[in-house]
Amino acid sequence: MSDAALETRGLCKSFGALRVAENIDFRLAAGARHALIGPNGAGKTTFVNMLTGRVRPSSGAILLGGEEITGLAQAARVQRGLGRTFQINTLCGELSVLDNVALAVAERQGVAGRMWRPASAYRAVREEAMAMLESLDLAGDARSRALDLPYGKQRLVEIAIALGLRPKVLLLDEPAAGVPSLESARMLEVLAGLPAEVAILIIEHDMELVFRFASRITVLVRGVVLCEGAPAEIAADPKVQEVYLGGNGA
Amino acid sequence: MHSFLSSLIGIGFHGLAYGMILYAISVGLSITMGLMGFVNLAHGVFAMAGGYLMVTATMSLGWPWAAALPVACVSVAVASVVLERVLYAPLYRAGELEQVLFTIGLIFVAVALARLAYGPLPLSAPLPGYLKGSVEIGERTFPIYRAAVIVASALLVAVLWIGLERTRWGAMVRAAVDNGPMAESLGIDTSRLFTVTFAVGSALAALGGALGADLIALTPTYPFEQLVYFLIVVAVGGMGTLRGPFLGALLIGVGDTACKYWMPQFGAFFIYAATMLLLLWRPRGLLGQAA
Amino acid sequence: MSGASGAVIGYAASPRLRPLELAPWAAAAAVYWLAPSYLPLGAYILIIILLVLSLDLIVGYAGIVTLGHAAYFGIGAYVAGILAVRYSGDPLLGLAAAGAAAALFGLATGAVLLRTEGLALLMLTLAVVSIVFEVANKWTEVTGGADGLPNVRIAPLLGRFAFDMYGRTAFLYCLGVLAAAWWLVRTLVASPFGCALVGSRESDARMHAIGAPVYRRRLRAFTISAALAGMAGALLTQTTQFVGLSAVSFELSGEILVMLVLGGARRMYGAFVGPLVYIAARDYLAKQSPEYWMLGIGVLLILVVMFARGGILGLLDSALERLRGLRR
Numbered sequence: 004m005s006d007a008a009l010e011t012r013g014l015c016k017s018f019g020a021l022r023v024a025e026n027i028d029f030r031l032a033a034g035a036r037h038a039l040i041g042p043n044g045a046g047k048t049t050f051v052n053m054l055t056g057r058v059r060p061s062s063g064a065i066l067l068g069g070e071e072i073t074g075l076a077q078a079a080r081v082q083r084g085l086g087r088t089f090q091i092n093t094l095c096g097e098l099s100v101l102d103n104v105a106l107a108v109a110e111r112q113g114v115a116g117r118m119w120r121p122a123s124a125y126r127a128v129r130e131e132a133m134a135m136l137e138s139l140d141l142a143g144d145a146r147s148r149a150l151d152l153p154y155g156k157q158r159l160v161e162i163a164i165a166l167g168l169r170p171k172v173l174l175l176d177e178p179a180a181g182v183p184s185l186e187s188a189r190m191l192e193v194l195a196g197l198p199a200e201v202a203i204l205i206i207e208h209d210m211e212l213v214f215r216f217a218s219r220i221t222v223l224v225r226g227v228v229l230c231e232g233a234p235a236e237i238a239a240d241p242k243v244q245e246v247y248l249g250g251n252g253a
Numbered sequence: 254m255h256s257f258l259s260s261l262i263g264i265g266f267h268g269l270a271y272g273m274i275l276y277a278i279s280v281g282l283s284i285t286m287g288l289m290g291f292v293n294l295a296h297g298v299f300a301m302a303g304g305y306l307m308v309t310a311t312m313s314l315g316w317p318w319a320a321a322l323p324v325a326c327v328s329v330a331v332a333s334v335v336l337e338r339v340l341y342a343p344l345y346r347a348g349e350l351e352q353v354l355f356t357i358g359l360i361f362v363a364v365a366l367a368r369l370a371y372g373p374l375p376l377s378a379p380l381p382g383y384l385k386g387s388v389e390i391g392e393r394t395f396p397i398y399r400a401a402v403i404v405a406s407a408l409l410v411a412v413l414w415i416g417l418e419r420t421r422w423g424a425m426v427r428a429a430v431d432n433g434p435m436a437e438s439l440g441i442d443t444s445r446l447f448t449v450t451f452a453v454g455s456a457l458a459a460l461g462g463a464l465g466a467d468l469i470a471l472t473p474t475y476p477f478e479q480l481v482y483f484l485i486v487v488a489v490g491g492m493g494t495l496r497g498p499f500l501g502a503l504l505i506g507v508g509d510t511a512c513k514y515w516m517p518q519f520g521a522f523f524i525y526a527a528t529m530l531l532l533l534w535r536p537r538g539l540l541g542q543a544a
Numbered sequence: 545m546s547g548a549s550g551a552v553i554g555y556a557a558s559p560r561l562r563p564l565e566l567a568p569w570a571a572a573a574a575v576y577w578l579a580p581s582y583l584p585l586g587a588y589i590l591i592i593i594l595l596v597l598s599l600d601l602i603v604g605y606a607g608i609v610t611l612g613h614a615a616y617f618g619i620g621a622y623v624a625g626i627l628a629v630r631y632s633g634d635p636l637l638g639l640a641a642a643g644a645a646a647a648l649f650g651l652a653t654g655a656v657l658l659r660t661e662g663l664a665l666l667m668l669t670l671a672v673v674s675i676v677f678e679v680a681n682k683w684t685e686v687t688g689g690a691d692g693l694p695n696v697r698i699a700p701l702l703g704r705f706a707f708d709m710y711g712r713t714a715f716l717y718c719l720g721v722l723a724a725a726w727w728l729v730r731t732l733v734a735s736p737f738g739c740a741l742v743g744s745r746e747s748d749a750r751m752h753a754i755g756a757p758v759y760r761r762r763l764r765a766f767t768i769s770a771a772l773a774g775m776a777g778a779l780l781t782q783t784t785q786f787v788g789l790s791a792v793s794f795e796l797s798g799e800i801l802v803m804l805v806l807g808g809a810r811r812m813y814g815a816f817v818g819p820l821v822y823i824a825a826r827d828y829l830a831k832q833s834p835e836y837w838m839l840g841i842g843v844l845l846i847l848v849v850m851f852a853r854g855g856i857l858g859l860l861d862s863a864l865e866r867l868r869g870l871r872r
Binding site: 055057077078079080081082086087089093094095096097098099101102103105106107109110111114115116117118119120121122123124125128129132145146164167168 | 553556557558732738743746755
């Protein structure tokens with residue numbers, strides 16, 4: 004099965020005596036809409052951090068498009084097509100919304116380290132960043148400072164930045180976290196409109212959003228994959244109901 | 254060989270006394286940095302204030318030395334609480350640059366005030382009779398005062414460690430250093446905890462400044478000149494702990510004394526170089542927690 | 545990054561020179577023609593402006609807080625001095641050598657420093673300047689130790705313009721170097737590189753997540769900044785014909801940080817305003833009473849941090865904005 008966009012094999016991680024990932028075998032198919040759920044402390048964040056390269060796994064392998072990336076630095080993974088958003092907004096607050104996206108576009112176009120011409124001379128960067136903002140209905144805020152935007156809109160900027168990298172695989176770390184419920188419909192709309200060819204792994208607590216968005220769900224409990232399947236299967240699984248949906252987890 | 258051993262003992266003794274003073278001053282800095290993530294370059298101001306208050310109390314007011322010492326420490330602690338509430342607290346969330354500059358500003362103010370009040374020359378409070386003199390062991394003499402500093406500081410270390418390990422306050426401090434937001438969600442009033450810890454740290458600094466006046470010259474530029482040493486102690490040991498700066502202070506105290514004794518021509522070069530190498534090897538210090 | 549006085553950066557900003565940006569140069573010309581007796585002080589201020597400008601690049605734009613920038617200034621100053629005493633007094637050669645030496649030292653130390661952050665970084669910058677100070681202090685045969693290197697003889701600039709006692713050549717020389725450095729820094733901060741640098745100041749995690757080589761870019765900025773600081777050091781040696789320990793002190797490192805924040809960090813022209821105001825005030829007040837000078841600067845610094853983070857230029861910006869609001 005070589006068509007996996009992202010794959011982990013026997014991924015383990017422990018902090019001292021605490022095992023936060025045990026032998027995780029995970030497969031994200033090309034173009035998938037896959038959700039990772041689990042109660043607090045299940046190890047979701049650590050799993051994402053291992054995928055992006057912020058945390059080194061204790062053992063196991065990570066493959067991106069069939070190529071091993073386990074030992075690669077964060078930047079190298081991004082260049083190979085792995086994009087992410089953060090659970091807590093992580094923007095360059097003093098910079099404009101446009102510049103936040105343009106930084107990512109410039110990085111992808113390989114011009115971000117140029118020193119001798121003004122940034123505004125790189126029209127291709129600016130126009131692509133602007134187009135990205137337009138597609139998310141953010142064009143009107145392009146010139147605002149990122150930190151002046153309401154939180155919900157900042158969540159969308161996070162996504163715009165990730166899209167600016169034109170990733171093959173996109174990790175969305177709780178995109179609806181902190182978004183007022185009125186706007187979460189808008190978030191679902193945005194997620195539904197993401198390019199079909201991008202494989203998406205979403206980590207989310209909002210179960211309604213998960214079940215409407217994902218076509219496949221993996222349940223992680225205490226660092227172990229409990230089960231995986233279509234939303235209907237997961238919803239019907241008594242194991243899941245016990246530890247998660249019915250329990251005190253969410 | 255005999256003289257080498259003898260100088261080794263001398264360096265050990267004086268280095269230990271110096272290290273103990275450095276520890277008393279720096280431990281508060283370590284805890285407040287670990288607790289609040291605040292870069293407080295002005296910590297030496299409290300040490301200097303302790304020293305000068307001793308001078309005023311014993312020389313101008315004629316108080317007995319032993320009575321002046323606790324009064325000086327408590328006064329500094331009270332003043333530090335006012336400073337913490339009024340000036341420091343609004344900057345806890347500010348950037349590193351702002352904190353650095355604010356505390357440099359505080360140092361400037363303190364240096365100016367100290368010069369106006371006490372003049373530019375080094376001062377020290379006269380010692381009471383029972384702490385003067387020295388004992389002779391073999392062919393070396395050991396000043397009683399420095400021996401007393403070592404003993405008193407060792408007691409202090411014991412009290413402090415027991416306090417942090419065994420009391421409720423200690424448990425709260427440790428929880429807040431580990432994870433501030435978590436501690437807050439458990440109902441710990443972190444802002445009050447900061448204030449109390451800050452006051453204790455300042456009182457200890459004042460104690461160090463008062464006791465150490467014969468090891469570290471008390472002049473108005475004290476907070477600037479000694480800053481590097483206090484920071485080295487914290488950085489080498491690892492911040493946010495009690496043991497870290499203890500180890501750091503002993504290493505620096507003995508190391509600096511040895512360097513100045515054996516290789517005065519190099520000044521403090523080796524201390525700085527060693528600090529650099531150590532921080533390269535362990536950016537969070539010897540006992541600091543790994544990332 | 546908006547505001548009338550701030551240098552504009554970003555992908556939507558116009559790189560065109562605004563009239564106000566010419567003000568420093570007009571002021572310098574005015575001093576040259578109208579107040580010739582101030583030329584030596586003027587040259588000194590230009591040198592410190594160059595140093596503070598180099599500091600703004602790493603502190604203001606890249607967000608690397610350092611207490612050790614005088615190390616690079618001092619290296620440049622000593623290299624220029626030693627070169628002139630031992631080999632050649634050609635000023636441009638000295639300038640280039642000082643810049644190169646400081647850049648190399650900046651690259652070597654930066655490669656180490658920039659792997660750390662927070663207290664460790666601050667501590668290491670302090671250690672760097674302390675080490676350079678100790679070396680300058682103790683290596684007496686080469687540096688002159690505490691007495692410094694006096695009588696540094698400097699040959700005429702380009703073989704034609706001697707450094708006269710009125711300080712005309714010195715002033716114009718410093719002005720020329722500062723103008724070139726200003727243009728360089730202005731170009732850098734407006735470039736994609738400059739934006740990425742600001743990005744890493746704002747959020748390290750974000751820049752890593754978009755695949756930016758943060759460390760390499762910061763090191764590049766640090767090296768450029770060190771080179772500029774070294775050149776400023778060379779200018780000081782060449783115009784005063786003396787190098788002393790004050791060029792490598794921790795105090796100087798702190799003072800230039802104060803000047804930067806006083807003028808307004810992150811806006812390029814704060815580096816022009818800050819030293820001017822600071823040095824003018826110091827020369828006036830410190831003569832009257834050094835204590836009140838220190839007290840004043842300390843209180844001022846606290847006030848700036850508490851109420852005017854943008855420094856003098858920040859205050860100016862908000863005043864201008866209010867004026868504009870009134871007119872509308």
